[in-house]
Amino acid sequence: MEDFSTKPDLASRALGGGVVFANDEFFAAADHLVMPEPPTYSPRTFDHKGQVYDGWETRRRRSLGQDVAIVRLGAPGVIHGIDVDTAFFTGNYPPHASVDALAVDGYPTPAALQAATWVPIVPKSPLDGDTRNLFPVHDNRRFTHVRLTIHPDGGVARLRVHGDVVPDPTLLPEVFDVAALANGGHVTGCSNMFYGRPHNMLNPGLARHMGDGWETARRRVDGNEWAEITLAAPTQVEFVDLDTTHFKGNAPGSASLRGSLAGGEWFDILPAAPLTPDTPHRFPVRPADPADRVRLDIIPDGGMARLRVIGRPDRKILEENFRRHVEAG
Incomplete structure (x- = not known):
């Protein structure tokens, strides 16, 4: 099941x-x-x-x-x-x-x-x-x-x-957070969720406390932790928010965001950027291609309160998805 x-x-x-x-x-x-x-x-x-x-x-x-x-x-x-x-x-x-x-x-x-x-x-x-x-x-x-x-x-x-x-596209603006749970984004995989599930990052509003974010165990081997998110629709991303609020002694040292479209190769949206503990970060980005999924890499481990992927989605895909589920009955 x-x-x-x-x-x-x-x-x-x-x-x-x-x-x-x-x-x-x-x-x-x-x-x-x-x-x-x-x-x-x-x-x-x-x-x-x-x-x-x-x-x-x-x-x-x-x-x-x-x-x-x-x-x-x-x-x-x-x-x-x-x-x-x-x-x-x-x-x-x-x-x-x-x-x-x-x-x-x-x-x-x-x-x-x-x-x-x-x-x-x-x-x-x-x-x-x-x-x-x-x-x-x-x-x-x-x-x-x-x-x-x-x-x-x-x-x-x-x-x-x-x-x-399944959001109603008539209630959404032209540019919005396409990773948000409320807008149809969802987590499809992650490397570790020992202390907190990654879908917490996609919740509305500010994190209430450290437990209201994604947090991994301490990594004792080479590499880094990651989470993959499917976006509401293929999107031309314009801003990425990485919020480490409440994570003071356990924020990642840096993080990057990559995108992919229709199962294709990963490409950089935000190259690895240093992060400050207990701080909301906003990064303007200009990727050449739209993405329908993203991969957040936190280096090497730690916690993230919120992830926002703000951009201009394909309205036709949003409308088709909505219509398919409304007409399913």
């Missing part, structure tokens, strides 16, 4: 995802479902409603029915898998869950979302407690919202919606 969990979490709060409706949040708010941090638990920590949980928890049902939470994806796209994480819910997790998806334009109200016609992507399935329950999804359509239904009640710590971002 494909390890879909390595793909971006389209529902993550880090990408702008949010819970727009929940029919019951008696014990714990549904907003916890989309938090990017792993869930935590402190035993025997009580408030006026009981044990405090880092997740969504509904009251015990005394009538037929089920509980529902609707999530707006921070980055609409093609869903490859769902992770219903019941971490720390042991005697109070739902025995079953199902997930539906929806594609809708604009900013619908909770009432409009509840009345919409949803597409089942995970049928009613058994759950285990205190476990990441993983469900692959095989649907090539672009979705904007998901609905988690727990049968009949209980607690879920996190809902991860892993997939590929």
Whole structure:
């Protein structure tokens, strides 16, 4: 089975995802479902409603029915898998869950979302407690919202919606960050991610702390560490941002960026440039050719908070990709 969990979490709060409706949040708010941090638990920590949980928890049902939470994806796209994480819910997790998806334009109200016609992507399935329950999804359509239904009640710590971002090109400017997760960039490989995953570099905004970037183990052999990123579309790159914010004693000594188009040979976009710790760097670049993927080499190792690859993409490719996934249904 494909390890879909390595793909971006389209529902993550880090990408702008949010819970727009929940029919019951008696014990714990549904907003916890989309938090990017792993869930935590402190035993025997009580408030006026009981044990405090880092997740969504509904009251015990005394009538037929089920509980529902609707999530707006921070980055609409093609869903490859769902992770219903019941971490720390042991005697109070739902025995079953199902997930539906929806594609809708604009900013619908909770009432409009509840009345919409949803597409089942995970049928009613058994759950285990205190476990990441993983469900692959095989649907090539672009979705904007998901609905988690727990049968009949209980607690879920996190809902991860892993997939590929498919941006709407009508909402993008002529020049933008084509490596950003929110714009359709994604990591396709890296040499080492001991302390932090490379897709963190592609998150929106400034890094909150050192753990919100890509960091490798200390390299004890010759060579250097690297990460490869597929861009939103073939792009004429104009600027490269390498941000070492928060990395003070562990920033790379230098870094370079190379590009490739359609699987061709690598070419220089940014030759190896020295880096300063805890500093945002911006480099104007003028590569002769467009690129649809890039390789960041950090020399020899260390951490990078953010990578931005700013340029002018091929609008036709963006539009074709969007149309293909919208029309897939």
